[in-house]
Amino acid sequence: MxxxxxxxxxxxxxxxxxxxxxxxxxxxxxxxxxxxxxxxxxxxxxxxxxxxxxxxxxxxxxxxxxxxxxxxxxxxxxxxxxxxxxxxxxxxxxxxxxxxxxxxxxxxxxxxxxxxxxRNFEVYADRYHSNIFLVVSTAPSSLNVDRQLPSRDRFRPLFNIAELGQMMRLANFNRITLRTHGYATPPERFYPAFVNEAESLSLKGPINQVGTLEEKSVYIGYRWPGERPILSPGLWTDPFRYWGISLKFLVGLALAAFGGGSVLYFVLGLLIAPLLTIWGIKPIVDSLWQWITWDALAGLISQWLWVAFSVFLLWLFLFQLLRIVVYQRDRYRAIHYGAPDLAEFFWRLDKALGDNPYASMPFLPGEQPPLSPLPTLKVNLIGHSMGCLLVVNVLRILSDRFGKEDRLVQQGNDMGEYLRLDRLILSAPDIPLEFLREGRNNYVRSAILRCREIYLFSSDRDLVLRYLSVLGNWFSEPSVAMSGLRLGNVYLKTVKTHDDQEEYRPFIRIMVNSQAAVEPTSAYDLFEKFNYFDCSQMSKINGVKWKLNAGTALPIDLVNALLYFANKIDVHGAYYWVDTPSFEIIQFLITRYELSRSDTLATIYQLIENTPIRFRPSQPFSKPNV
Known part of the structure; x- marks a missing residue:
């Protein structure tokens, strides 16, 4: 001792x-x-x-x-x-x-x-595959709701990040792929879905152009505290637990509703009611221009209070509706819990891969035998929906650590001493379209440019991004355009170039009309770095084969909404269904990393052949004869 x-x-x-x-x-x-x-x-x-x-x-x-x-x-x-x-x-x-x-x-x-x-995260090892792991943020979805941990029958908790570093040393891994989920993904949905993906990626079979997860490649699922809409316990227990805060909210809302209701009542009484009376229509409220007697005054006050009370009930319903859809709650947790916790994981993992795997621990557990450090590990990051916002914020946090754009040439894609950024894969990203454009709004430019390749999977028929996102972000984004135009709704449209050639260019649908996603500028490098996959007409995402135009835009949304609520399609999350072409492409991107750029693009064109997926590579590339 x-x-x-x-x-x-x-x-x-x-x-x-x-x-x-x-x-x-x-x-x-x-x-x-x-x-x-x-x-x-x-x-x-x-x-x-x-x-x-x-x-x-x-x-x-x-x-x-x-x-x-x-x-x-x-x-x-x-x-x-x-x-x-x-x-x-x-x-x-x-x-x-x-x-x-x-x-x-x-x-x-x-x-x-x-x-x-x-340590704000936990690490779990899959009991059936030595290269499958889970990283779980320790932040709860609500302060008074216990976390749901992964099944111990399937996942073994590691003692700490140092144990993961030692396991990676012994196995001599050379690549890490980390995938995270998006909005409204509770643990009971994420864990089985991740297991299904891991099993599919690890399935050994005949060698084909897709490939399987090799033993030297690690696949990690990252779980941050997403929440189930409407049914999450914290949504309904917290207001009663903190009744004093709830009472303060109701009083503040009542005062605001009284003021708003009073303005509405006087507008109705002074302007709307007289006009309706002139037109021969009996208004709901009495006109304030009529001679007021004491008896009439009592009725007017009663109407005034009823209008204010109706405004209060309406606002209370809308505020509660915004709360139970958990959009802003998930967004807050993704940025302030999920992103910092994942950044800490990468920082501690880089330390654990060094000569002393316990360097990132609060206190050392004694002398450890010296181990030779690993070679550099390449890191792929995969994000879906709001998880894309989390991933780019992780890159921004790590970029603050390993240098800004002025050090990009010297440091390249470093994430530390042993980790290097490789591919970034974004599917249905719940990120403003401004992300593609140059200017002050491009808040992660220096970090994104460190990725060797960026792949974007998107769909103009993603109803969650088209409608729910604009409602959720209407009062939080700096501009209306940023709240209504999301990167995950970009689609590829065939246009003719100045030399009368046809090519795909990214567009985005506003309501029934579309506009170019990006206008050409002299600083075009970030836009050109993206590889675009337009999955708008992929069968699991879209249930309507009509061509998009001003007349079919809204009917397409309506039919797809009905199919979505009937669980026939998933307009927002089917990219990771293991029987879809999009998952086959993702599987290829994270398993066949030894191919050259030209061979990679040639294989992608093979994979999307006979599918409705459209592809625009990041650099001009002629489609091969396949």
């Missing part, structure tokens, strides 16, 4: 002022973190160092009492190790010992426990 105590003795004793908060905090950590992971183990150590709090029912966690009141660190380490299958959890087996217990209790005693457990 080489670590000295900063506390005097065990067991610890509860302080009356902090007992309830400390108990709830520790129990919340244990419920919401992966068993036998670093943070979970530290919380259990502290619990086992305390006796049961007063008036607390005895319970168990993984076969041990919730609280132990043990008198020695060696005893705590021994009972924890006895509750764990050490062969199944090698990180736990090598690190949890008496010194580890003392360091943990020191951090608690010195009020440094938050730092000791402050």
């Amino acid at each position: 080489g670590t000295e105590r900063s506390y005097q003795t065990l067991p610890f004793y509860w302080h009356r002022d902090t007992l309830e908060n400390d108990r709830r905090w520790l129990e919340s950590i244990v419920r919401n973190t992966a068993p036998f992971s670093d943070a979970w183990t530290k919380a259990r150590i502290v619990q086992l160092g305390y006796p049961y709090p007063p008036n607390t029912k005895p319970g168990t966690v993984e076969g041990l009492p919730t609280y132990g009141g043990y008198t020695s660190e060696a005893e705590i380490a021994s009972v924890l190790r006895s509750s764990c299958n050490l062969l199944e959890y090698p990180g736990f087996e090598t690190q949890v010992n008496e010194d580890y217990v003392i360091r943990t209790l020191n951090s608690w005693h010195n009020r440094e426990f938050t730092q000791a457990i402050s």
Whole structure:
């Protein structure tokens, strides 16, 4: 034992002022973190160092009492190790010992426990495939709703990021592909979908132009705290839990509605009602121009209050509707929880791949045998919908770390010492179209230009982006155009060039009419860096084979909406259905990375042959004879 105590003795004793908060905090950590992971183990150590709090029912966690009141660190380490299958959890087996217990209790005693457990993500290894992993943000969807963890039958929690670094060293991986989800994706939807994708990518079969995930290539699913619309528990329990805040909201809304309702009533009474009376139409409210008696005044006041109350009810319904569709809630979590947590994962992973895999940990677990560092790993990033917004914000965070555009030539696509950006794949990105254009709004330009290749999968028939996004972003984006024009709605239109040749150019539909997605400028490099896949007429995304024009635009949207709600198609998320051409293309892009640029494009043209997918490569390239 080489670590000295900063506390005097065990067991610890509860302080009356902090007992309830400390108990709830520790129990919340244990419920919401992966068993036998670093943070979970530290919380259990502290619990086992305390006796049961007063008036607390005895319970168990993984076969041990919730609280132990043990008198020695060696005893705590021994009972924890006895509750764990050490062969199944090698990180736990090598690190949890008496010194580890003392360091943990020191951090608690010195009020440094938050730092000791402050990794904002967890890593899980697939039990059936050695190159499949899950990274999960530890942020909950709501402060008072427990997280839903991946199934332990399928995924084994790793002890910490250092264990992942060691696994990658031993397997000598050379490529990482990380895929994240989009808006309104709760864990019960994401985990099975990711398993289905991983199984399809790992399926070994005859060699073809698509390929399968090789053993040296890692596929990682990233889960950030998306939420199920309408049915998520936090949507309905939070207002009652914090009734004081809810009451303040209702009072503020009532005052605003009274003011707005009063303005509406006087407009109706002074302008609308007299005009309707002149036209022989009896108005709902009385005209304010008539001679007012005391009896009439009472009726006018009653009408005034009813109008204000109706405005209040309407606004309350609209505010609650915006809340339960969870669009702005998911957007907030994607930017402020999901993106920073994923950026931290990449930063710590880069440290874990170095000579000391524990360099990114709050305190070192002792001397580790020296390991030779890995060669550089190439990183592919795949985002869907709001997950694309998350991914580009991760790139911006990492770009702030490894340099701005003025250092682009020197640093290239570095993400650290051992990680290099390669391909960025965006499907149905819920990002303003301004993303493609030059100017102040292009907030991730320097980071995006570091990607070797960028692929965009989009559809002009994506109703979620066309309608829900404009409603959700109407009051949050800097301009109306940014709220109404999303990158995921770009489609390819055949146009004639000045030399009378036909080519695809990106367009975007406004309502029934379309406009060019990007106007040519002298600084065109970001727009030209994209490879465009127009999946508007792909069968799983679109159920109507009509050609798009001003007369068919709205009927197409109406029919597709009915098919979408009937679960016949998915206008927003079918890109990742394993039986679609789009998934076959994505599978090809993340597995056949050894091909040259010309061979890659030739294979893409083969894959989209006999499909309605349109393709525009990032550089002029003549379609081969296939």
